[in-house]
Amino acid sequence: MDTARLEGLGLQVREDVAGTEAVLDLESSPLVNPVTKAFIAEVTFQVMGDRLIPISPAAVVGLAPILIGALSDVADIEALLSDAFNEHIFHVQRRSAELQVLGLSPRVDADTLELTTDVVEGDLSVLLAADRLGNFRIARVQRDKVDVAGGAGHTLELSEFRERAALTGYLAALLGEPASRPQPTPTGLVRFSDIVEKFGAESLVPPRSSLELLAQLQVEGRPYRFAAARVAGRTFRGLLAGAQGKVWAGRFELDEFPGIVRMVASLLKVRPDAVRLVGPDAPQE
Numbered sequence: 001m002d003t004a005r006l007e008g009l010g011l012q013v014r015e016d017v018a019g020t021e022a023v024l025d026l027e028s029s030p031l032v033n034p035v036t037k038a039f040i041a042e043v044t045f046q047v048m049g050d051r052l053i054p055i056s057p058a059a060v061v062g063l064a065p066i067l068i069g070a071l072s073d074v075a076d077i078e079a080l081l082s083d084a085f086n087e088h089i090f091h092v093q094r095r096s097a098e099l100q101v102l103g104l105s106p107r108v109d110a111d112t113l114e115l116t117t118d119v120v121e122g123d124l125s126v127l128l129a130a131d132r133l134g135n136f137r138i139a140r141v142q143r144d145k146v147d148v149a150g151g152a153g154h155t156l157e158l159s160e161f162r163e164r165a166a167l168t169g170y171l172a173a174l175l176g177e178p179a180s181r182p183q184p185t186p187t188g189l190v191r192f193s194d195i196v197e198k199f200g201a202e203s204l205v206p207p208r209s210s211l212e213l214l215a216q217l218q219v220e221g222r223p224y225r226f227a228a229a230r231v232a233g234r235t236f237r238g239l240l241a242g243a244q245g246k247v248w249a250g251r252f253e254l255d256e257f258p259g260i261v262r263m264v265a266s267l268l269k270v271r272p273d274a275v276r277l278v279g280p281d282a283p284q285e
Helices: 003-008 074-101 164-175 192-199 260-268
Strands: 012-016 019-025 042-048 051-056 115-121 124-130 136-143 212-219 222-232 235-242 245-253 275-278
Touching (some): 019 074, 074 115, 164 222, 164 235, 212 260, 222 260
Antiparallel strands (some): 012 019, 019 042, 222 235
């Protein structure tokens, strides 16, 4: 990028070992850190081709790059940066409220403004972190306070979980248990056969009520879990996980669902008779 072009936009340009950096002076219209209430009077960008990528201070790292070709003057940069920063703050507030509804405690780092929360279920502890657009990912997984390799990186849409139990159930199914560890028998377990027996097969589930299920399977001797949760109406969110973590996740319509056995067989490319539904207290082979 032409240095004269950047300087003409009101940026201070300097060369660094990592490449070209451009500094924006915000003294006249600083951003405000909502946690510390401190002013952000200067922002440094890494110049990458025709983009300005915010790299300092930590509170702006991760904001959307600014396209240089669309800029006329420094006011355009200030406006785009302010919009992206305020959008991030909006997502932090929105997601924090959703976490509180689920009974989780949101944390916002004073320097980076990253939103995180811990989801703990038994000996499983999952750290969720949100990006600048409010999208959550699994940042760390621990069992008995020991890091679990390969657990981080999965993403999830928080708004699909109406209750904390739905979220913890999803994470437990996603991350699974080591194949060598005995599977605990869930407390308060209710089988669908119990519901049908007591309420009858013609009982209805109201359109807006939550509905979740968890099935344990063995496929050619290997343990798997299939979880499904109602999103709305007859639309469900499904997950298939094995001892090594997630195998498949996606949405499906109830009317098109072929059944757990046939769907798992299709996903794993095996014959349906190789898939066996087992009870929660069945021994793992």
